[in-house]
Amino acid sequence: MNKIKIIIAREFNERVRNKTFIITTILMPVLMIVLMAVPSLIMFFATGDEKELLVIDESGLMAESLENTDELKFTFTDLSLSEARANTEVFGVLWIGQNIVDEPTQAQLYTNSSSSMLMEENISSQIEKVIENERLSRYDIENLEQIMKDVKANVVLTSYRNDKTTESGEAEEATSSAVTYMLGMILGVLLYMFLLLYGGMVMNSVIEEKSSRVLDVLVSSVSPFQLLMGKILGVASVAITQVAIWAVLVCGIGSAVLPLLMPDDIMQTVEAVQAGQMTTIDADIDADMLSALSFATDTGKLVMLFVYLLLFLLGGFLFYAAMFAAVGSAVDSVQDSNQLQTPIMIPIFLAFFLSMAVFNDPNSTMAFWGSIIPFTSPVVMLARIPFDIPTWQIWFSLAVLYASVVGVAWVAGKIYRVGIFMHGKKPSFKELWQWIKQ
Amino acid sequence: MNLLTVKNITKHYSGHTALSDVSLDVPQGSIYGLLGPNGAGKSTLIRVINRITMPDEGSVIFNSHPITDEDIYQIGYLPEERGLYKKMKVGEQALFFARLKGLSRKDALKALKEWFVRFGIESWWDKKVEDLSKGMAQKVQFITTVLHRPKLLIFDEPFSGFDPINANLLKQEILRLRDEGATVIFSTHNMASVEEICDHITLIDKSKNILSGSVDEVRRRFGENVFELTYGGVSADEMQQLLQPIADVLSMTPIADSPYDLCRVRLNNGVQVRDAIAKVNDAVELRSFREVIPSMNEIFIRAVEGSL
Known part of the structure; x- marks a missing residue:
């Protein structure tokens, strides 16, 4: 156990001190905010001269x-x-x-x-x-003007959820679908990116150790299993650190900075909406805008969302990292890894496309199963979570995901143990299968 | 006493046998040469000793008990293919490997400082490995191998990649470690270095142990009753006639710029060395008479070809 800790510490320190990590951690949220702000900024400045x-x-x-x-x-x-x-x-x-x-x-x-x-x-x-x-x-x-005024209607559709009730027992007002849609999209894409990025990181790290022959030295001190666990957990801790930093930034901006920037009357309305004393139509502000604001400043909701993000991120990463490590152990160079990576990439891509389908109908059979089956569940479930799906589905999906992590790690570990000592020819899928059976 | 005993190790991989019933004894405090052509099974044997691979049959006895996972803290292994993390700083990296071998951070730091001073490389501490030359990186790797003062050191081709000066430095360090109580296993094809520093050898070929013993004993065993004489006072023809009854003359060569000649003979069976000397000594001016012992190189080639 102590050795695994030493390996985790090395993986973590080497990566967190890396410039790329520091830059992406700080720049990603800034970049996202800029991307979201750009359209309104353009609108603002585009109102040209009279x-x-x-x-x-x-x-x-x-x-x-x-x-x-x-x-x-x-x-x-x-x-x-x-x-x-x-x-x-x-x-x-x-x-x-x-x-x-x-x-x-x-x-x-x-x-x-x-x-x-x-x-x-x-x-x-x-x-x-x-x-x-x-x-x-x-x-x-006669009275044409009056008639015209009477006839005119401005429809604002407010949706309520029968399956969700407020404390007073009334149906809860649903978050505006525009906000939900955006959130689902961001979460799904974020997880998809994390799986590819951090999974690839594990694979490259295994390939580097194998091709630089550090592995020969390492395995004389630790078992291949300890090495694999240390590496995966080390990279996972980097991913968690990154998300945790973002969570603090986002929650901080939401709960402390935003209220200061917004005019007082808007914030009062937002608070009233959060407290359930008011619905978004009663307010004289744009409903979508109000809904977004009330979400962004609701620390409780944000924290819950980040907890889910972390849980699925960790589960999804553990599920795929072991496979990426197995592929890395079987080849001698990154160039050789492409073909063997295909079976891992396909489900990840599939998850991405399924999460797009979620936006059409978050409760379709396809969306449901996509968010339960562990190959696609991390990405698809995160895309669904903003749509206020039943909590049991989330926990069930997590349980399935973490249970299957054990199985995948076992199979991948078998490939890894044989693969790291094989140099030369790239193995075929048939050979990989034989390694698993050994 | 033997520090390490390998008993009847057999290891099969799918399709071929890497080791077949290999046994050897490594005496405490010895420098033990593990020889053999490429692909003979040396690396597999080293991996079995290091507990990286488990043998199908047989056992490894370390320090009088069956080897356990704890014992690998007592082993230092320098693989033939050297490897360090390229992006990592030298000091941190050495510390990392030392701690994996069970040293505390404090002990590791202290020992590392000593070694860095000894090799005069203190200034490398904060350099990245990718900025070092190959020879420099090898020195760092050597330090990480021996730092935790293991009882058993296993070096796979330790001198490859070193210039003669640094190879000599390394040799002195290895001998010093041996004098301080370490036992060393050498895996190599370089027979000259075997003759220089090994006191015991095992020759592995085609997954089998084909020759084992102390270097002196092995060379004597391969001696073939061949002797070399330096003489003067008679012509080559006369010398030949003189030797005819007791030996085969293999070669006769004059020594340049000297009144003496050289001749190499194989004594006939049953002829005692002392009788031969007496006979020659009576007839010619005998300057030297010595047995020709084959070099390890010859033994290596003969043993491997003989085992075909």
Whole structure:
């Protein structure tokens, strides 16, 4: 046991002190935040300069109806079209024909530089509105304005879960599906990346020891089994450290930094939602946004999520690491490992695609079995967890995963024990099978 | 007393036999040569002694008891294919291997410092192994092998890759370790080094032990009654006639710039050495008369070819 500890310590220290580890650990969360923030930043900065449009309104209907926006300023003019077009200081000229109500084609835009689709849509929808109102008023309906107001509806769909209840016994409001979707995606991809990255790390490390012949020295002090266990647990502890650092960062940002950055009234609303005193529709903030905020600042939920992430990460890693180690032990160089890796990579890829299917229906039979069978369960289950699936499924999946780790490690250990002493020809699958049977 | 006894070891791998009924005794304090052509089974035997592989039959007795996992702390093994972690620093790496051999961190550090001073390589402590030359890395590996003061040292081709100066340094260190009580097993094809430092040998060929014993005894056993004479005062023809009744003359060569000649003979069966000397001594001026003992190299080749 003491020897395994020494090996774990070496694996851990060598990797954690490595520059790559430090950089990825710090940069990954920053990168993720940047990636998520980029779209809104672009939107923010894309609202360009105010553009002035000269409007020649021969219909006389537009004057009161065209509304200036952040981007557009309408200036009505009596100039003739050709005179107006000669003015190059404005962005352009909008000409509205006299008979626009009956002939909607009588609208023309002349610009001095290229216009954007967004702006053109904005203009045409405003004109459409005017025409609509004009045509409606021809029917001479009383209280038209009032009727229009009454008719208009803004639908916000709020979903509740019958199988989840709040303390007061009512159905619990479900987290917005946009947030769930994003979370499922991030968790699934994260686990998929971790399996490949850290599994590959174990394999390369075994190959390095074998090809540099450090192994010959090592096995005169420790048994191959101790060596394998030490290596796998050492790399696992690196992965756990990385996730733990992220967990602290994310929870810290969520519970301490975010509330400071957000205006007080928004945070009060968020707290009310978290406490179940309010549902997201009652608030006057965008429901998705509120839902995301309430999740990001809910430390309890975040911690639970990271606990699941760690449990499945560790289980999935242990399950695949032993196999990666077996492949590494059977070859002399990384180049030789490709073919033997295939049977390991296929289920991992499959898990990735299955997790995509989860987003369509997190409770489909395929999603369920994908999250129970240990080959795919770590990735698929993590993609499902944000959808508030029954807890027993999570624990059942974990139990199956950890139980099968023992079996896989036993088989892989047999290959490893023979493989590390074999040099030269790359073994075939048939030969690997014979090593297992030995 | 024997530190290590290997009894009737047999090891089969799928398809071939690596060791077949091999036995040997390694006396305490000896330097024991393990010889044999490539693929003879030496490495397998070393692995069995190191408990890396388990034999199908037979047993290994270490220090008068069947060898256990605890005993590998008493063994230092330098494999033929040297290997260190390339990215790891020299000091940390040496410490890692020492601790795997059961030394505490404190003891390991102390012993390491001593060795680094002895070899004059203190400045390497924080260097990465990939920045060392091959010979430098070998020195580090030698230190990691002997650091925990094992009772038994197993060296597989220890001098390969060393320049003559460092090879000599290493030889002195090995002899010193032996004088301090260690027993050494040498696996090698280099017969010159065997003659120089080994006192016992075992020759393994085709998975069998074909020759065992002390170096002197083995060489005498392979001696074939061949003698070399230096003489003067008679011509080659006269000498030949003189020797005819008692021996086969194998060669006659004059010694350049001297009045003496050299001749090599094989005495006929039943002729006593003292009678032969007396006979020659009466007739010629005899300068020397000595038995020609075959070199280990010749014995190696003869034993291996003879076992075909």
